[in-house]
Amino acid sequence: MLRLQAVGAVINMMTTALRSRKSLYFYIVVIAIAFAYSVNSVSTVAVAASSITFGLPLAMAAMVGIMCERTGVVNIGIEGTLLTSAFFGFFVAALSQNLIWGLLAAIASGAVTGLLLALLTVSWKMDQIIAGTIVNILATGLTSFFYKQGYSLPAIFPRWSIPGLSDIPFLGRVFFQSGPITYFGLILIFVLYVAMYHTAWGLRTRAIGEYPSSAETSGISVKKFKYINVVIAGAFGGLTGAYLTLELVGSFDRGFSAGKGFTALAIMIFGRWNPIGALLAAIFFGFAQALANQLMIDGLVAIPGPFINMLPYVLTIVVLAFSAGKVRGPAAAGQPYEREQA
Amino acid sequence: MATLLQVKNVTKSFGSVIANNDISFEVAEGEIVALLGENGAGKSTLVKSVFGLVRPDQGEIFIDGNQMAPGDTAAVIASGVGMVHQHFKLVPVMSVTENIILGDEPKNGLFVNVKKAEQKVRELSEKFGLEVDPTANIEDLPVGTQQRVEILKALSKDVRLLIFDEPTAVLTPQETDELILVIKNLAHLGVGVIVITHKLREVMALADRVVVLRDGKVVGTTTPKETNEAGLAQMMVGRSVVLEVEKGVANPGKPVLTVKGLEVFDDRNLRAVKGVDLEVRSGEIFGIAGVEGNGQRELVEAICGMRLRAKGEVLVSGAATKDMHPHAVHEAGVSHIPEDREKHGLVSSYSISDNLILNQFDQAPFARGWFRNMGEIRKNADLLVKKFDIRTTSPAALASSLSGGNKQKVVIARELSQDLQVLIAAQPTRGVDVGSIEFIHKQLISARDNGAGVLLVSAELDEIISLSDRIAVMSAGKIVAIIDSKGADRDYIGRLMAGLDK
Numbered sequence: 070m071l072r073l074q075a076v077g078a079v080i081n082m083m084t085t086a087l088r089s090r091k092s093l094y095f096y097i098v099v100i101a102i103a104f105a106y107s108v109n110s111v112s113t114v115a116v117a118a119s120s121i122t123f124g125l126p127l128a129m130a131a132m133v134g135i136m137c138e139r140t141g142v143v144n145i146g147i148e149g150t151l152l153t154s155a156f157f158g159f160f161v162a163a164l165s166q167n168l169i170w171g172l173l174a175a176i177a178s179g180a181v182t183g184l185l186l187a188l189l190t191v192s193w194k195m196d197q198i199i200a201g202t203i204v205n206i207l208a209t210g211l212t213s214f215f216y217k218q219g220y221s222l223p224a225i226f227p228r229w230s231i232p233g234l235s236d237i238p239f240l241g242r243v244f245f246q247s248g249p250i251t252y253f254g255l256i257l258i259f260v261l262y263v264a265m266y267h268t269a270w271g272l273r274t275r276a277i278g279e280y281p282s283s284a285e286t287s288g289i290s291v292k293k294f295k296y297i298n299v300v301i302a303g304a305f306g307g308l309t310g311a312y313l314t315l316e317l318v319g320s321f322d323r324g325f326s327a328g329k330g331f332t333a334l335a336i337m338i339f340g341r342w343n344p345i346g347a348l349l350a351a352i353f354f355g356f357a358q359a360l361a362n363q364l365m366i367d368g369l370v371a372i373p374g375p376f377i378n379m380l381p382y383v384l385t386i387v388v389l390a391f392s393a394g395k396v397r398g399p400a401a402a403g404q405p406y407e408r409e410q411a
Numbered sequence: 412m413a414t415l416l417q418v419k420n421v422t423k424s425f426g427s428v429i430a431n432n433d434i435s436f437e438v439a440e441g442e443i444v445a446l447l448g449e450n451g452a453g454k455s456t457l458v459k460s461v462f463g464l465v466r467p468d469q470g471e472i473f474i475d476g477n478q479m480a481p482g483d484t485a486a487v488i489a490s491g492v493g494m495v496h497q498h499f500k501l502v503p504v505m506s507v508t509e510n511i512i513l514g515d516e517p518k519n520g521l522f523v524n525v526k527k528a529e530q531k532v533r534e535l536s537e538k539f540g541l542e543v544d545p546t547a548n549i550e551d552l553p554v555g556t557q558q559r560v561e562i563l564k565a566l567s568k569d570v571r572l573l574i575f576d577e578p579t580a581v582l583t584p585q586e587t588d589e590l591i592l593v594i595k596n597l598a599h600l601g602v603g604v605i606v607i608t609h610k611l612r613e614v615m616a617l618a619d620r621v622v623v624l625r626d627g628k629v630v631g632t633t634t635p636k637e638t639n640e641a642g643l644a645q646m647m648v649g650r651s652v653v654l655e656v657e658k659g660v661a662n663p664g665k666p667v668l669t670v671k672g673l674e675v676f677d678d679r680n681l682r683a684v685k686g687v688d689l690e691v692r693s694g695e696i697f698g699i700a701g702v703e704g705n706g707q708r709e710l711v712e713a714i715c716g717m718r719l720r721a722k723g724e725v726l727v728s729g730a731a732t733k734d735m736h737p738h739a740v741h742e743a744g745v746s747h748i749p750e751d752r753e754k755h756g757l758v759s760s761y762s763i764s765d766n767l768i769l770n771q772f773d774q775a776p777f778a779r780g781w782f783r784n785m786g787e788i789r790k791n792a793d794l795l796v797k798k799f800d801i802r803t804t805s806p807a808a809l810a811s812s813l814s815g816g817n818k819q820k821v822v823i824a825r826e827l828s829q830d831l832q833v834l835i836a837a838q839p840t841r842g843v844d845v846g847s848i849e850f851i852h853k854q855l856i857s858a859r860d861n862g863a864g865v866l867l868v869s870a871e872l873d874e875i876i877s878l879s880d881r882i883a884v885m886s887a888g889k890i891v892a893i894i895d896s897k898g899a900d901r902d903y904i905g906r907l908m909a910g911l912d913k
Contacts, residue, residue, distance in 0.1 A: 269516040269523055276502050276513050283500040286464065287514030287564075288485035400504075 106239060112367060116359045117243045121251070122317065124348075124355025126151075127381075129254045129309040130333030131340065131347040132261055136302035137186075138342060139265065139278040140295050141401040143197040146186050146204030148330025150303055154179040154310025156212040159321035163220040168315055171222075172250075175311035176304050182208065183303020184296075191295045194405035205330075213323045225319040226250060248316040254308065255348075262344040274298060278399030281406045291406050306330075328382065335385040341396055350388075357384055413440050414476075415572050415603040416492075421460055421470030430456040431467070432627040438572060443594065443604045445614045447647055448624035449844030451814045454607045455497075457624070458574050461605075462494050463487040474572070488514075493565030497577040497607075499557050501564075503550035507543050508532050511564045535563050541593065553704070555586040562593070572603040579613060580842065584872050584905055591617055609647070609844055611640040612873075623647055648846045658856045661880040663692040665728075667864035668714070668745075668833045673723035675706070675713040683709040685888035686723070691833065691864035696855065698867045698879030698896070702908050706888035707868045708750060711837045714866075715747045716740035717755075728832055741770055744832035748822055748839050750868070756822040759811035763803055764792030766810045767825050791828075799824040800850065816847030823854055834858050837868045852878060872904060886910040 105113040130147050137144035157178040162171025182204055189200035226248040235245040265271040273294060276284045281291045313329075314321050336354060340347030361377045364370045416438040423431040430453045438444050446454045459465040461472055463484035472479045474490045501510045508528050517527045532545040541559045549557060558578065565573055575594070579587045594617060598604050608614060614621055615635045623631045623646040631646050644652040668691040677683035683706040691697040701707055712718035714725050716737040725732050725740075733739040741747070749755035757766050768777045768788055776787040792806035801820045803813060810818060819839065826834065836855060840848045855878060859865050869875050875882055879896045884907040892907050 267522045269518060272505075272509060272513060272516060272523060276505065276509075279502045279504055280500070283502050283510070284513065285484065286462075286494065286496065286500045288488045289514050290485075 102239075110239075112363055114239060114242050116356070116363045117239070119359035119362065120352050120356040121243060121247070122355065123358045124352040125251055125254055126309050126313055126317070126329055127333050127336050127354055128258060128348045128351030129312065130306060130330055131336040131351060132258060132344060133302045133306040133309070134334050134337040135265075135340075135342050135344060135347060136261070136274075136298050136305065138337070138399050138402040139274050140298040141278045141281060141399060141404065141406065142186070142190050142295055142299055143201065143403045144186060144299070144302065145198060145201030145331070145334065146182060146208075147306055147333050148326055148328065149201075149204035149206075149208030150179050150182040150306035151310045151313065151326040151330050152205075152208040152212055152324075153182050154307035155314045155321055155325050156208075156216075156310075158307075158311040159222065159314040160220065162222055162315060166223045168222070168224065168226060171315055172308075172311045175315070176307040179307020179310060180300050180304040182306070183300040186303070187296045187299040190405065191292055191299070194407070197403050197405075209324070212325075216321075216323055222315070222319050226316040248312075250308065250312040250316045254312060257305070257308075258344050258348050265344060275399070278401055281401055295406075332381050332385050335388050338392055338396060338398070339388045342398055354381060354384055357381075414438075415440050415442075415474065416461065416605075417471075417473040417476075418457075418461060419471045419473070421457065421467045421472065423456055423460060423465060423467045429627050431460065434470070434624070434627075434629055436622050436629065436632070438603045438605060440571070440603055441598050441601045443598050443606065443617055443619045445618035445621045446605060446607045446624060447609065447611075447614055447621055447643060449609060449647055449846060450816055450842065451844070452624040452647075453627040454624055455576060458494070458576060458605060458607060461487070462492060462574060488568055491569060491571035492574070493568055493570035493572070494574040495558070495561045495565055495576065495578055497580060499561045501549045501557060501560060503548075505549060506545070507547050507549065507552075507560050508545040510549060510560060511535075511545075511567050513564075515568060531567065532563065535567055539563070539566060539593070539596070555582055558582070558586075558590070566597075570602060572605070573597060574605045574607070576607045577609075578606065579608065579610060584901075585909065587613070611643050611845075614643060615640060625649055644845055648844075652845055652849055656852050656856070656877045658878070659860070661695045661859065663695040663880070664862070665693055666690045667693045667728050668866060669726040669729070670710075670714065671724050671726070673710065673713060673725065674721045675709040675718055676721055677706075677709050682721075683888055684713065687885075687888075687890055689883060689890060689893075691866050693832070693862050693864050694859060695880040696859050696865040696867055696878050698869070698875040698882045699885050699890075700869070700872055700875045700882055700904055700908060701885035703870050705885050705908075707885055708837070710885075711747075711750070711835055711866075711868055714740075715745065715749075715835060738770070744830065746826035746829065746831040746834050746863075748819075748826055748834070748836040750837035750841070752818055752822050757810045757818060759809065759818075761810060762807050763796070763801065763810055763813070763821055764788050764806040766821050767792050767795050767806075767828075769825060771829065795824040795828055799854075814844075816843040819843050819851065820847065823851060827854060827858055831858070831863050834863050834865045835868075836865065838870060839867070840869070840871070840874060872901060872908075876901065876904070884908055 102113065102117065130151060133147050133150065134144055154175040158171045158175030161174035162168050186200055186204055189195045189203065190197045228246050228248050231245040235241040265274065273284055273289050277291055277294055285291050313326070332354065336347050336350045339350040358380050361372065361380055365372055365377055414437050419435050421431050421434045434457060446457065448454045456465055460467045463479065463482050463486065466482035474487070474492065477490065479487055508525070511532050512528045517524045517531065529545040536543055541563055543556060543559055543563065549560065578590055582590060591613065594604055594606065606617060618635055621633050621635065621643065622629060623643065625647060670687055670689045673684055673687045674682060675684035687710060699707055709718060713720045716733065716735055716739065720734050727743045727745055730743065732743050753759060758769065768791060771777055772783065777784055777791070789806065796803065796806050799820045801824065802817050810821060813821065839855065840851050843851065855865055855867065867875065867878060876896060876899050881893060882896050882899055882904065883890045883893045884904055886908055887910055
């Protein structure tokens with residue numbers, strides 16, 4: 070029954086999306102991919118698959134921002150969460166020689182950074198930007214200080230080919246030959262979307278992000294909700310950190326997260342604080358990077374490597390410049406909530 | 412009738428200020444109790460304690476004989492108490508239904524059952540005769556309808572005691588009459604009602620019993636039968652108050668403010684003022700009556716140079732004024748008491764003395780060249796604080812520390828302490844207590860008697876009728892009639908405001 074409803078909600082969402090005016094873009098993309106595939110199938114598949122690979126961590130990190138801002142907490146500490154969880158994920162997995170322990174350690178340490186942010190912003194009502202900066206500085210400092218060279222993972226999470234689905238031309242290679250965290254992360258993004266717009270939790274969360282005293286006067290504990298959501302978001306960030314080290318790269322270095330936490334904030338805004346919107350925005354970011362990489366590999370354009378690496382940051386600036394002032398986020402994000410003034 | 416609510420010896424202080432001092436009162440089923448008091452008398456704090464939004468320092472609260480844990484809003488709601496807040500607790504970007512079900516969502520497994528919720532809202536809306544569209548977004552609804560949603564939200568939880576916090580502050584006279592009927596109907600169904608207000612006329616029309624608060628204490632309990640408006644005002648303020656405005660005959664002279672063919676657009680870029688002509692003469696009070704949102708705000712802002720004049724002109728003593736230059740308009744002799752004093756009247760993080768020279772800070776004697784003359788600024792503040800009876804510990808205190816009435820006195824002191832030909836007063840007594848209202852009215856009349864032309868805009872029809880010498884009625888961006896205030900008929904003006912009579 071529940072499952073049916075969830076599936077129904079997703080199908081409903083997709084069919085309305087396909088009927089909307091924006092679906093024009095969707096059809097253009099499908100046609101473009103089909104054309105590219107007919108010309109050069111190998112490169113097209115590679116670019117599409119890399120779009121997901123590069124885009125997924127950004128999408129997952131953007132979910133952290135969405136969950137927090139929807140409850141009225143601005144989280145610029147995502148970068149710190151990614152760095153911390155990648156650090157713990159890597160070293161716990163390397164020391165125990167067990168990827169599962171690494172994964173759990175990453176999720177737990179991400180949740181701890183969320184707890185720290187909640188403590189600073191919700192209980193102590195600290196300025197949220199400063200609180201996020203504290204999380205970032207702490208993460209950079211601690212992970213650099215305790216970093217040791219010479220450790221390595223036993224392996225990285227293997228790719229799971231989904232029987233049947235992975236044989237579909239193009240789509241099979243792009244979507245159904247990925248690692249476990251990729252599948253899990255994608256599912257969680259859809260779950261978050263459904264939860265945000267179709268459950269009581271989502272309704273309450275959004276109400277708190279817009280106008281907390283509306284929730285408080287309806288008998289909802291704003292403080293409890295903020296704590297729970299920010300900590301869950303931190304755990305989600307931890308999963309993202311685990312993806313980066315345990316599934317994608319397989320190693321850890323100082324400053325490993327390389328600004329992905331900040332790019333994620335741009336993606337959150339680009340996706341208008343909507344999980345599906347952010348997922349699409351993240352895939353677009355991933356696509357830009359993947360395309361540039363592929364063009365370089367194919368030797369079609371002679372762009373120096375550093376310029377390719379600049380791409381996500383340049384895109385972030387462009388997106389923010391064009392969307393600033395036009396999109397409206399949760400109204401109460403960034404404001405500490407004082408109960409006595411309710 | 413059974414007792415529903417018992418409040419026993421409740422005390423609450425914020426820092427050194429005692430908001431509630433040993434307060435006790437009761438409400439029975441089907442009874443309407445008015446909590447009457449000036450701003451800052453402690454009414455809001457008291458009902459917030461009842462509702463669990465504020466934790467009292469001492470005292471006990473019983474609902475149906477059960478003692479409530481302090482600060483437990485959820486438990487209070489569960490025992491059947493609802494509250495209609497002065498500042499609506501509605502999320503603007505959400506639908507009527509979503510706002511009503513928030514905190515008590517009908518579910519279908521894990522999911523919110525939207526259909527059932529909308530059905531529930533429709534049933535409630537029919538049962539209590541409060542019409543709303545369950546799917547509309549709050550931000551698209553007029554204020555009166557938003558309040559209806561707020562009431563429905565409270566009623567959706569099987570309320571037995573309903574608290575209204577200043578419910579008529581934002582309503583038109585007609586909406587107020589409707590609300591009074593709704594409240595009486597609820598009481599008839601057995602709901603206990605607490606109404607917080609400082610409007611005497613509503614108390615007389617509505618209440619079974621009146622509990623009067625002053626300085627955080629209960630100073631008396633009475634019924635409308637035993638007293639009258641003057642008696643209530645005296646209890647509330649602690650001295651006798653003149654409710655009728657005493658004013659002499661107007662002595663109008665030459666036109667000082669002339670508006671010709673003015674057209675103005677509002678924030679949504681819709682035409683809000685559609686060709687207004689008016690003339691205010693020196694020595695008269697020219698009132699503009701109208702339901703809020705019919706272009707009054709845009710008209711005032713355009714006159715004062717705060718909003719672009721799309722068409723038409725504004726002349727002060729015959730000289731055209733510059734568009735979009737509030738400072739130049741002010742220099743031309745126009746003083747302005749703005750509708751939103753927090754936004755346009757004051758800088759709340761500045762001291763009272765700085766707020767008192769906010770539009771003359773760069774002029775002698777308050778400035779010497781590039782430097783501020785602190786001595787003169789302080790002298791000016793001491794003088795005005797005394798003259799306008801601004802209740803504060805010190806002129807150096809921040810404006811944010813003042814009560815609403817005293818903030819308004821700061822604005823009025825500043826605007827009236829300089830040479831002026833025209834005074835524009837927009838909602839000058841909004842959110843201001845009875846004692847201060849009397850004072851503000853006297854100041855407006857003395858400005859008139861000193862030869863200024865006063866343009867008064869107010870949503871309080873009684874205020875317009877009692878103060879004005881001539882009344883213009885504004886409806887849908889136009890002035891539909893200009894009448895003499897002598898013998899003006901309240902109902903006739905009400906119909907004009909609603910756009911019914913031409």
